[in-house]
Amino acid sequence: FNYIVVGSGFAGSVIAERIANVLNQKVLIIEKRNHIGGNCYDYRDENNIIVHKYGPHLFHTDYKEVFDYLSNFTDWHIYHHKVLAFVDGKKIPLPFNLNSIYEVFPQELAKGLEVRLIEKYGYGTKIPILELLKEEDKDLKFLANYVYEKIYKNYTMKQWGLKPEEISPQVTARVPIYVSRDNRYFTDKYQVIPKDGYTKIFERMLNHPNIKIMLNTDFKEVISIDFESKKIYFLGQEFKGKLIFTGMIDELFNFKYGFLPYRSLDLRFETIEQEYYQEAPVVNYPNDYDFTRITEFKHIHPVKSDKTTILKEYPKAYQPNVDIPYYPVFTKENQELYNKYKEEADKFENLVLVGRLAEYRYYDMDDVVKRALEVFEERIK
Known part of the structure; x- marks a missing residue:
């Protein structure tokens, strides 16, 4: 060779x-x-x-x-990934977008925030959460704090064992706010599953x-x-x-x-005795439970089955020679x-x-x- x-x-x-x-x-x-x-x-x-x-x-x-x-x-099968976040008892679209705003806030407040976001950043833009937190505008600052506290902070601490500001911007930029009505998790040209x-x-x-x-x-x-x-x-x-x-x-x-150093995961699969378990392929749990998210694979690779398989992910510190470095x-x-x-x-x-x-x-x-x-x-x- x-x-x-x-x-x-x-x-x-x-x-x-x-x-x-x-x-x-x-x-x-x-x-x-x-x-x-x-x-x-x-x-x-x-x-x-x-x-x-x-x-x-x-x-x-x-x-x-x-x-x-x-x-x-x-x-390939054409596949557009969708993620929901469980926040205050509701499941809302992720990344946080204009639809999410209307899910969590009263109509009048939501309308005002939508107008502010479009005026400031334009429709169809993505804003990293740490950038939005620097806002002077009190309404946009209110929105930034809400998203940071409810969706971002605890998930990040669970996932990384660090506070968001302790982590490199290349990681934090991965979860922006979309000034858009697009509920897809990704916006790439080619979105498929083998x-x-x-x-x-x-x-x-x-x-x-x-x-x-x-x-x-x-x-x-x-x-x-x-x-x-x-x-x-x-x-x-x-x-x-x-x-x-x-x-x-x-x-x-x-x-x-x-x-x-790496972060690792404890992955726990479960068979559920029902056709579907949740509304979307992935539901994130930023503030509740010890796992970060639940994946239901039947949404990704549809198949006829009376049962469904879910996966709960528990982040953990990586122990060399014991855990998988993720x-x-x-x-x-x-x-x-x-x-x-x-x-x-x-x-x-x-x-x-x-x-x-x-x-x-x-x-x-x-x-x-x-x-x-x-x-x-x-x-x-």
């Missing part, structure tokens, strides 16, 4: 597929889990419902090239005579790195090809500078710690880092596919 890929999520699988098809070279994938697909892995449960094992994954993108690329491996689920995408992507996959294998069992000589060894022999690493960068370097925690000191590891990695000519864990950043699915295609063109081809 001239190429070894560690990890079979989107980052690793896209690069392996490109090496096999474009370069016509052999590539070995090393995967710690007993399945391919990383956190996008899904399967049919005992109720014949496709469930996402590691939490809901909803494909949305404005990148035509990413949509076209993935369309080689799947047909017809047969995500796992089938990976199976088709990696079904190639040039690709070999080792499941149930920790990379440390077969790869060792000499940090002095900057050499990589595979099964005891020096490996002179390219190592594409999509796992945790701190683990690659034996945590020599310490652990990079979300990098973006703070200044964590970024500085990552930069130390990145400097180490840059000393290796034949090491390529790509993906959420290797680059310590949050990627949506379309972003990580785009990134993997770019890395293939720039560093591998």
